[in-house]
Amino acid sequence: MIAFVLASKNVTRKRERSILTIIGVLLAVASTISLISIAEGLYTKVNYEINLQNVDLYILPKSTAFLPAGSIGAVGGSSFGIPYKEVENINNIPGVEVVMGITRILANFKKDTGVLVWGVEPEKMAVFFPYFRIVQGRYLATLSSGELIGGNKVVKELSLSLGEAINISNKDFVLVGTLAPVDTFEDYAFFSSLKDVMDIQQTAGVQEIWVKVTQEYRNNIEAVKQAFQQAVPTCIVKTKQEYLGEANHFVNLIRLLQYAISAIGIMIAITAAMNTMLMSTYERMKEFGTLRAIGASKYVIFEMVLFESLFLSLIGGSLGVLLGFLGASLFNEALTSLFKISVPVTCINLKLIVEAILLSVGIGVVGAIIPAVIASRIDIIKTLRWE
Amino acid sequence: MGVKWLMMIKIQNLRKYYETPSGTVKVLRDVNLIARKGEFIAIMGASGCGKSTLLFLLGCLDTPTYGSIFFDNIDVTQADENVRQKIRLYNIGFVFQNFNLLPTLTVLENVILPMQLANIFQHQRETRALALLRIVGLEEKKDELPTHLSGGQQQRVAIARALANQPGLLLADEPTGNLDVKTGKEIMQVLKTINEMQQVTLIMVTHDPKSASVAEKIYYLEEGSLRGTLI
Numbered sequence: 215m216i217a218f219v220l221a222s223k224n225v226t227r228k229r230e231r232s233i234l235t236i237i238g239v240l241l242a243v244a245s246t247i248s249l250i251s252i253a254e255g256l257y258t259k260v261n262y263e264i265n266l267q268n269v270d271l272y273i274l275p276k277s278t279a280f281l282p283a284g285s286i287g288a289v290g291g292s293s294f295g296i297p298y299k300e301v302e303n304i305n306n307i308p309g310v311e312v313v314m315g316i317t318r319i320l321a322n323f324k325k326d327t328g329v330l331v332w333g334v335e336p337e338k339m340a341v342f343f344p345y346f347r348i349v350q351g352r353y354l355a356t357l358s359s360g361e362l363i364g365g366n367k368v369v370k371e372l373s374l375s376l377g378e379a380i381n382i383s384n385k386d387f388v389l390v391g392t393l394a395p396v397d398t399f400e401d402y403a404f405f406s407s408l409k410d411v412m413d414i415q416q417t418a419g420v421q422e423i424w425v426k427v428t429q430e431y432r433n434n435i436e437a438v439k440q441a442f443q444q445a446v447p448t449c450i451v452k453t454k455q456e457y458l459g460e461a462n463h464f465v466n467l468i469r470l471l472q473y474a475i476s477a478i479g480i481m482i483a484i485t486a487a488m489n490t491m492l493m494s495t496y497e498r499m500k501e502f503g504t505l506r507a508i509g510a511s512k513y514v515i516f517e518m519v520l521f522e523s524l525f526l527s528l529i530g531g532s533l534g535v536l537l538g539f540l541g542a543s544l545f546n547e548a549l550t551s552l553f554k555i556s557v558p559v560t561c562i563n564l565k566l567i568v569e570a571i572l573l574s575v576g577i578g579v580v581g582a583i584i585p586a587v588i589a590s591r592i593d594i595i596k597t598l599r600w601e
Numbered sequence: 602m603g604v605k606w607l608m609m610i611k612i613q614n615l616r617k618y619y620e621t622p623s624g625t626v627k628v629l630r631d632v633n634l635i636a637r638k639g640e641f642i643a644i645m646g647a648s649g650c651g652k653s654t655l656l657f658l659l660g661c662l663d664t665p666t667y668g669s670i671f672f673d674n675i676d677v678t679q680a681d682e683n684v685r686q687k688i689r690l691y692n693i694g695f696v697f698q699n700f701n702l703l704p705t706l707t708v709l710e711n712v713i714l715p716m717q718l719a720n721i722f723q724h725q726r727e728t729r730a731l732a733l734l735r736i737v738g739l740e741e742k743k744d745e746l747p748t749h750l751s752g753g754q755q756q757r758v759a760i761a762r763a764l765a766n767q768p769g770l771l772l773a774d775e776p777t778g779n780l781d782v783k784t785g786k787e788i789m790q791v792l793k794t795i796n797e798m799q800q801v802t803l804i805m806v807t808h809d810p811k812s813a814s815v816a817e818k819i820y821y822l823e824e825g826s827l828r829g830t831l832i
Contacts, residue, residue, distance in 0.1 A: 216717040223705035504701040507662055508715050508762070509690025511683075594662045598697070599653075 217514050221521035231490050236530040238486030239577050243534025246476035247570045248541025253469035255561035260461050263398035266345050272452045273423035295419020307445050309431030314338040315420035317411045321383040330403040333411025351376045351391030358407050363391035367401040383414045487581025491523050495585040502589050503597025516590040523582030531574020610636040615668035628654050630825035639800040643813035646822035652806035660693055660772050661685040694763030698775035700755040702747040708758050709743040715765040733761035753784035773805040777812045789815045
C-alpha cells in the first residue's frame with residue numbers, strides 16, 4: 215500500500231518525462247488496437263455471417279486457396295471453379311435437401327467503384343439465406359436475367375433506386391429489390407443470378423457448392439461428408455465447422471501479422487518506459503537509500519518502481535484505446551476510399567479493449583523490472599553518501 | 602526482532618576493514634562501547650575517521666568485519682538482512698546531516714511514512730505524527746512540502762520522522778552539519794529534550810564540539826578506536 219502511495223506521488227514529479235512515456239505507450243497501444251481491430255472485425259463478421267447461412271456442407275474446388283469468407287472474398291476463391299454439372303450430380307446423393315452453386319466476384323460499378331456481386335440460384339436463396347428480408351421491391355425472379363437485389367448499405371451508399379439500370383462490368387442490370395440490413399458483409403453486396411455472374415466472369419464453373427442435407431443426415435454430418443467426398447473426388451468437402459475453421463485460420467494469420475507489426479511499437483514503448491524508470495531510479499538512489507535506512511524492505515522499493523511504471527503505462531494504455539478507436543475509423547476511411555463504398559471492417563470490442571489494457575500493463579511491468587531490481591538491491595550506505 | 606525498549610547497547614571489539622586496490626583500509630579497529638537506556642552519547646572525530654561507518658554499523662545498515670553489537674542480549678551483527686530491516690523499522694530512528702526527507706511527501710506524510718511501513722493503524726498514525734510535530738514545533742507546517750521549509754525546519758521534521766515508531770535508539774549523523782550556528786543550537790536542544798522526555802538512547806556523531814557538548818558522554822574516534830569519554 216505504501217509503495218502504491220509513494221508511486222502515485224512520483225508520477226507527477228517529472229511531468230515532461232512522464233508525459234513522454236505515456237505518449238510512447240499510447241502510440242504503441244493505439245497502433246496495436248487499430249491494426250488488430252481489422253482482424254477482430256473480420257473474425258466477428260465472418261463468424262456471424264457463416265453461422266447465419268443455412269449451409270451444412272461446402273464443396274470447393276481442390277485448388278482452393280482459403281481466403282476469408284464473406285463478401286470481401288470467398289472461402290474457396292479459385293479461378294478453376296467446379297463444373298455446374300456437379301451441382302446436378304450432388305443433387306442425386308441420398309440425404310441432399312437443397313444444392314446451390316455460388317460464385318462471388320468483385321465487379322466494376324461505373325468507372326472506379328468496386329462492388330461485390332454474389333451469383334446465386336434465385337429460387338434457392340430463401341433456403342440458404344433465411345435471414346434475408348426484402349424492404350423494397352422483390353426477390354430475384356426464378357430464371358431471372360439481368361436482375362439485381364442489393365444489400366441495404368450498398369444501395370444507400372450508391373444512392374440507387376428501385377428499377378434503376380445499373381451497369382456492372384459491362385453488363386446491364388436492373389435493381390429489383392433491396393434487402394433489410396443484416397449486419398454482415400452481405401449488406402455491402404449485390405445478389406444476382408448465378409448465370410449472370412458466370413457470364414461476367416466468363417467461366418463455366420462455380421466457386422462453391424452449398425448443400426443443405428435433410429435433418430436425418432445432418433445428425434451424422436461427418437459420415438455424410440465422407441459420402442460426398444467419394445461422390446465428388448475432384449472437390450474438397452467441408453462441414454460448416456471446418457469451413458469456419460479455415461476462415462478463422464486465415465483471420466488468425468492476419469492477426470498474427472498485425473501483432474508482428476505492432477511488436478515494433480510495443481518494443482519502443484517498453485524501451486521508453488524502461489528509460490524513464492531507469493533515469494528516475496538513478497536520480498532517486500538517495501531516496502531509496504533513505505527508505506531502506508528507515509525500515510522499508512527491498513520488496514517495498516521494488517513495488518514502488520513497478521507501480522510507478524504501471525501508472526504511466528495504464529494512463530498511456532487507456533488513452534491509447536481511445537486513439538485506437540480513431541485509428542480504426544481511419545482504416546475504415548482508407549477502405550472506403552479504396553472501394554468507394556464504406557465497408558466497416560474494423561471492430562473494437564470489449565475483448566480487444568481488455569487485451570489493450572493488458573498490453574499496457576505488460577509494457578509497464580517489462581519496462582519496470584530492471585529498474586525495480588536495481589532500486590531494490592541498492593547499497594544503502596553508498597546511496598546515503600551519494601551527493 | 603522483538604526488542605523495543607533497549608536497556609543497553611554494547612559494542613564489542615568492533616572492526617571494519619575495506620579492501621581497496623592499494624590494500625586493506627582499517628577504518629575501525631577494536632571499538633568498544635556501552636550505551637545504557639536513555640543515554641546521550643556524542644562521538645567526535647575528524648572527517649573520514651570512521652564516525653559514520655560506526656553509526657551505520659550501529660544502525661544495522663552494514664555488517665562488521667569482526668566483533669559484535671548487542672541490542673540488550675541479541676547480537677544484531679549475526680542477523681540476516683530481513684531481521685536487520687525490521688530492527689531498523691521498529692527499534693532505530695535515523696537523523697541525517699542532509700535531512701533526507703522525501704520531497705514529494707508533505708511534512709505530515711514524511712512523519713507518517715515509517716508508521717505506514719510498520720502497518721500502524723491510520724488513525725493512530727496521524728495522531729502520533731501530529732503529536733511529534735507538536736514536540737518539534739512544526740504542527741502548523743504539516744501540509745507543507747519539505748522544499749518550502751528552512752534547513753532547521755527540515756531537520757525538525759526528520760527528527761519527528763525518526764521518532765515515529767517510538768524507537769529505543771536514535772542515531773544522528775552530523776545533525777547540525779548543514780545548519781547555521783543558531784539553528785544548529787536549536788536542533789541540539791530539540792534532540793536533548795527528546796532524549797530526556799522519551800528516554801530514548803541517542804548516539805550522535807559530529808565534528809562540532811558545541812553540538813557534542815550537549816551530550817552526557819563524548820567519545821573521540823581516532824585511528825579507528827574510541828578514546829574514553831571527555832566528560
